[in-house]
Amino acid sequence: xxxxxxxxxxxxxxxxxxxxxxxxxxxxxxxxxxxxxxxxxxxxxxxxxxxxxxxxxxxxxxxxxxxxxxxxxxxxxxxxxxxxxxxxxxxxxxxxxxxxxxxxxxxxxxxxxxxxxxxxxxxxxxxxxxxxxxxxxxxxxxxxxxxxxxxxxxxxxxxxxxxxxxxxxxxxxxxxxxxxxxxxxxxxxxxxxxxxxxxxxxxxxxxxxxxxxxxxxxxxxxxxxxxxxxxxxxxxxxxxxxxxxxxxxxxxxxxxxxxxxxxxxxxxxxxxxxxxxxxxxxxxxxxxxxxxxxxxxxxxxxxxxxxxxxxxxxxxxxxxxxxxxxxxxxxxxxxxxxxxxxxxxxxxxxxxxxxxxxxxxxxxxxxxxxxxxxxxxxxxxxxxxxxxxxxxxxxxxxxxxxxxxxxxxxxxxxxxxxxxxxxxxxxxxxxxxxxxxxxxxxxxxxxxxxxxxxxxxxxxxxxxxxxxxxxxxxxxxxxxxxxxxxxxxxxxxxxxxxxxxxxxxxxxxxxxxxxxxxxxxxxxxxxxxxxxxxxxxxxxxxxxxxxxxxxxxxxxxxxxxxxxxxxxxxxxxxxxxxxxxxxxxxxxxxxxxxxxxxxxxxxxxxxxxxxxxxxxxxxxxxxxxxxxxxxxxxxxxxxxxxxxxxxxxxxxxxxxxxxxxxxxxxxxxxxxxxxxxxxxxxxxxxxxxxxxxxxxxxxxxxxxxxxxxxxxxxxxxxxxxxxxxxxxxxxxxxxxxxxxxxxxxxxxxxxxxx
Numbered sequence: 001x002x003x004x005x006x007x008x009x010x011x012x013x014x015x016x017x018x019x020x021x022x023x024x025x026x027x028x029x030x031x032x033x034x035x036x037x038x039x040x041x042x043x044x045x046x047x048x049x050x051x052x053x054x055x056x057x058x059x060x061x062x063x064x065x066x067x068x069x070x071x072x073x074x075x076x077x078x079x080x081x082x083x084x085x086x087x088x089x090x091x092x093x094x095x096x097x098x099x100x101x102x103x104x105x106x107x108x109x110x111x112x113x114x115x116x117x118x119x120x121x122x123x124x125x126x127x128x129x130x131x132x133x134x135x136x137x138x139x140x141x142x143x144x145x146x147x148x149x150x151x152x153x154x155x156x157x158x159x160x161x162x163x164x165x166x167x168x169x170x171x172x173x174x175x176x177x178x179x180x181x182x183x184x185x186x187x188x189x190x191x192x193x194x195x196x197x198x199x200x201x202x203x204x205x206x207x208x209x210x211x212x213x214x215x216x217x218x219x220x221x222x223x224x225x226x227x228x229x230x231x232x233x234x235x236x237x238x239x240x241x242x243x244x245x246x247x248x249x250x251x252x253x254x255x256x257x258x259x260x261x262x263x264x265x266x267x268x269x270x271x272x273x274x275x276x277x278x279x280x281x282x283x284x285x286x287x288x289x290x291x292x293x294x295x296x297x298x299x300x301x302x303x304x305x306x307x308x309x310x311x312x313x314x315x316x317x318x319x320x321x322x323x324x325x326x327x328x329x330x331x332x333x334x335x336x337x338x339x340x341x342x343x344x345x346x347x348x349x350x351x352x353x354x355x356x357x358x359x360x361x362x363x364x365x366x367x368x369x370x371x372x373x374x375x376x377x378x379x380x381x382x383x384x385x386x387x388x389x390x391x392x393x394x395x396x397x398x399x400x401x402x403x404x405x406x407x408x409x410x411x412x413x414x415x416x417x418x419x420x421x422x423x424x425x426x427x428x429x430x431x432x433x434x435x436x437x438x439x440x441x442x443x444x445x446x447x448x449x450x451x452x453x454x455x456x457x458x459x460x461x462x463x464x465x466x467x468x469x470x471x472x473x474x475x476x477x478x479x480x481x482x483x484x485x486x487x488x489x490x491x492x493x494x495x496x497x498x499x500x501x502x503x504x505x506x507x508x509x510x511x512x513x514x515x516x517x518x519x520x521x522x523x524x525x526x527x528x529x530x531x532x533x534x535x536x537x538x539x540x541x542x543x544x545x546x547x548x549x550x551x552x553x554x555x556x557x558x559x560x561x562x563x564x565x566x567x568x569x570x571x572x573x574x575x576x577x578x579x580x581x582x583x584x585x586x587x588x589x590x591x592x593x594x595x596x597x598x599x600x601x602x603x604x605x606x607x608x609x610x611x612x613x614x615x616x617x618x619x620x621x622x623x624x625x626x627x628x629x630x631x632x633x634x635x636x637x638x639x640x641x642x643x644x645x646x647x648x649x650x651x652x653x654x655x656x657x658x659x660x661x662x663x664x665x666x667x668x669x670x671x672x673x674x675x676x677x678x679x680x681x682x683x684x685x686x687x688x689x690x691x692x693x694x695x696x697x698x699x700x701x702x703x704x705x706x707x708x709x710x711x712x713x714x715x716x717x718x719x720x721x722x723x724x725x726x727x728x729x730x731x732x733x734x735x736x737x738x739x740x741x742x743x744x745x746x747x748x749x750x751x752x753x754x
Contacts, residue, residue: 039347040100046347047282050340053099059325059332062339064094067317068106068286068307072116077310086157086359088116090289090420091308093342101343102159102355104205110163110179110195111549112423113152117439124152125368126416126423126446128549129178130165131529132379134187134571135546135626137663138688139194141375146198146206148371154202157359159351162253162420163199164208166192166243168236169529169572170215170607172501173586175440175492178417178528178547182571183608183623184683185235186707189242196247203350205250208243210288212236212270213601214255218497219588221290222596224258231604233711234678241279242704245752250283250345254303256291265291271302278716278751282348284341287312289420295320299330304338365426369551376548376555378661381568382627388520388540395562395629396458396483403461404477405451406514407468407507408487408526413445414545414552415526419494425550440493446550450487450524453557471506471513478518485522485560486511486539492528497586501532501578511535524556530574533620544568562629567661567688569626569732573609576620582611609733610679624665624683624732630656630693632731634664639727639742644720646708646744648684649700650729654691661690665730666701668708671741672723681728682707706753708744718753722746 038044039052054062069082071089084103085092091106108114110130115122127133127145136142146163153161167176169183181188192208199206213225213236227236244252252275254265264270265287275281289308292298295316298306306317314320324330346352385394396403408415413430416422419440427447435443455463464481466474478484488507492498502508515521515538522541525531526548536542543566548555558564578584582603589595606614609623636651648666669681685701708725709718721744728739 037100042353046344049347050343053101053343054336054340056099057096057339059322059335061096062335063318063322064096065339065342066305066321067309067315068093068104068305069309070289070311071106072118074310079310087120088118088122089158090114090116090162093305100352101346102352104160105158105356106160106162107153107156107158108162109421110165111421112149113156113158113161114420114422115424121424122156123424123426123428124156125149125363125365125372126425126550127372128376128379128552129417129528129547130180130192131178131182131571132546132548132568133195133375134182134191135381135568136375136378136688137187137569137571137686138378139190141378142191142194143198144371145375146195147201148198148368150199150202150204150206152363152368153199154204154356155360155363157356158204159356160205160251161199161207162209163206164192164196164243164247164249165210166208166239167210167214168239168607170601171497171583171586172530172572172575172581173497173499174215175217175496175498175528176419176494178492179421181239183573184571185239185242186683186704187571187686189239190246193243193246196243196249200247200250200349203354204356205345205349205351206247207251207253207286208240208247208249209253210255211252211275212240212255212264213259214257214264216497216586216588216599217495218586218590219593219595219597220256222594223588224261224596224598225601226260226598227601228604229713230711231601231678235605235607237274238706244279244281250349252281252283252285253288254285254291256288263291263293265303266294266298266301268301276302282341283345284338292316296324296329299324299334299338304341372549373551373555376552377558377564379546379568380548380555380559380566381544381570381625382566383542383544383621383625384536384539385541385627393483393520393522393540394543394560396560398458400458400461400482402481402483403454403458403463404466404481404484405454405463406466406474406477406484406486407510408489409445409467410449410487411451411465412449413447414450414548414556415489415491416444416446416547417492417528418443421494435491440495443491446552448551448553450553450556453554454560457557457561468510471510474510475513475517478514478521481518483520483522484514484518485524486514487524487526490527490531496590501530501575503531508534512538515539522560530572532575532577536620544570565629565658565660567626567628567663569624569663570621571623573612573619573623574621576618580612580615580617580619605678610682613681613733614679622732622734624663624730625734626663626732628660628662630654630658630660632660632662632691634729634737636698637727637729637738637740639740641742641744644705644745644747646703646705646742647700648703648727649698651696651698652689652691653696654693657693659690659692661688663688664699665732666703667728667730667733668703669726669728670721670723671726672721677710681733684708704753705747705749709749716751718749720744720747720749
């Protein structure tokens with residue numbers, strides 16, 4: 001711990017001695033004897049420290065920890081932020097300075113340190129979208145990105161980061177999918193869990209959110225999800241459970257929606273039974289901003305902190321909660337538990353012992369930009385790269401003479417997603433005045449130009465830009481060029497779902513016209529998730545670049561030029577048609593925002609690729625798909641079972657001419673007719689490998705036994721059925737390479753899969 005932090009801790013923790021320090025010089029002066037309070041001793045457990053400090057707290061001090069305030073003025077609510085909060089921030093919680101309990105300063109979100117709208121925008125490094133990070137299939141990339149944004153949060157004076165978004169992509173049109181980790185519980189849970197771990201490596205708190213089933217934005221505060229208990233445990237809740245186990249978040253944020261008729265933030269089943277009892281969660285549950293609807297039910301059913309006053313209808317956890325405790329409607333022990341859960345997280349994660357500094361810009365933005373760039377480069381997915389006139393279009397040939405770049409402001413920047421996760425870029429927005437004038441706008445382009453990055457790499461080529469707003473003009477430029485790069489986009493954002501999966505603003509027609517004029521057309525997609533591609537057969541190459549973050553232009557250019565071999569693989573299924581989805585149309589009506597409605601998850605745990613395989617639908621691109629500039633071969637697949645643990649080993653060889661990274665995927669299929677899984681197969685494990693030309697590596701992975709089991713609601717166990725199972729080594733769900741069969745014994749696991 002740095003000396004300055006030690007001094008500030010000592011000053012806060014010793015005030016009960018009767019002679020508080022008046023300066024840092026007093027704190028380090030030798031004549032005075034320091035009296036360190038028992039709860040500030042780091043050689044005892046977080047639980048013990050929590051109980052010691054709770055004994056010293058008044059009721060009002062405990063109540064102060066269970067309410068957070070919006071950190072931004074909200075004149076439409078007649079609300080002025082607390083003076084101690086950081087301006088244009090997400091939230092603030094009053095601490096108890098006399099006991100050494102710090103204030104909590106809360107910042108959005110999982111892609112970087114965001115800023116609320118206002119006159120003093122906080123400019124920080126933005127990671128690529130969560131979907132991009134999931135597309136890396138690389139847990140280490142997730143950790144490094146989380147550590148980076150956690151470091152920036154700390155430097156900015158925040159000790160709580162509202163990160164850790166792991167809602168499964170059940171609804172491909174969901175406006176917030178870009179924040180999330182894909183459609184599979186293992187992949188999403190592992191990647192987001194590592195991000196949480198990275199954030200908290202900075203002695204700050206990360207959330208895990210949104211708990212649970214917040215899978216669409218349309219009517220998110222009114223809808224009620226209907227889902228079978230076992231199906232939920234094997235899908236959305238399993239993703240959250242895995243992320244919780246890996247990341248150990250200090251806080252979990254409950255969601256806006258209702259689940260089986262009850263609001264998530266006062267849902268006793270979700271908060272008390274699943275999260276706190278079954279999973280053993282020790283931290284605190286905070287509500288989403290505006291997601292608290294009561295005092296007594298919410299407090300008794302597991303909500304520990306009402307967040308974001310004044311967004312709720314009332315300040316439920318202020319005077320009403322105090323009255324409820326005094327009248328015995330909420331027990332004093334429950335108030336202790338609520339405040340104690342906040343304290344436990346602060347002790348366990350080192351927040352109490354490592355106070356955050358005053359906000360500053362003391363950040364290595366260049367270094368952090370490169371971390372973001374690495375994430376983008378590993379998550380970009382090459383979807384198509386067919387020969388055109390006997391020549392593949394990518395990587396771009398060094399001798400190309402005339403390149404046309406069309407669309408998406410690619411001459412100046414790259415797109416980002418909107419809403420509370422919006423990070424504002426260093427140097428300001430590349431294009432101003434786009435998108436909604438109020439939340440979730442504006443539409444922000446980061447000033448990292450793909451065109452400029454390509455010009456630096458192809459100095460002898462004539463590179464021309466057309467905005468693409470006039471189809472005929474764009475087609476004329478395409479006809480005159482040797483190679484065409486069409487940058488297509490789909491802006492998605494919190495609070496709104498996209499109406500369909502088609503590219504907006506007539507971009508499909510633009511691509512069709514351009515590809516008709518020049519068959520050497522590459523489409524670079526910057527989207528929040530899956531889109532339809534009616535022009536796919538007429539273009540030579542397609543690159544899925546997601547929202548690529550702070551250095552996104554550089555990352556895209558490096559992939560297009562071949563400096564980086566693309567190694568991203570899809571974390572979601574790309575449908576060929578919206579008719580293939582469980583819900584061809586999004587439930588709810590955006591024109592009726594106050595109307596309540598139900599969303600029936602009749603597909604159960606068959607989310608994404610599992611639904612497609614169950615119904616024998618052929619997607620546009622399957623889950624796990626991704627091409628490379630090299631080739632890989634798999635061999636020597638073996639499966640072994642010891643003490644009930646299934647281990648799988650295999651070899652991967654780079655058979656091509658350039659170095660590259662590959663994602664080897666293990667899928668499990670039950671050959672036992674008595675085993676009725678939700679779908680024909682499940683992702684059981686994965687490993688990303690980095691190989692030079694001709695190099696071979698041997699990989700061994702363990703399969704989480706829960707991925708072989710069926711959850712049993714009646715006794716809260718996971719049961720593996722005795723019988724034969726097929727172990728499939730694949731490049732995607734649709735590209736099996738080899739398989740072996742293994743016999744598994746019957747086995748019953750506890751709620752945590754042990």
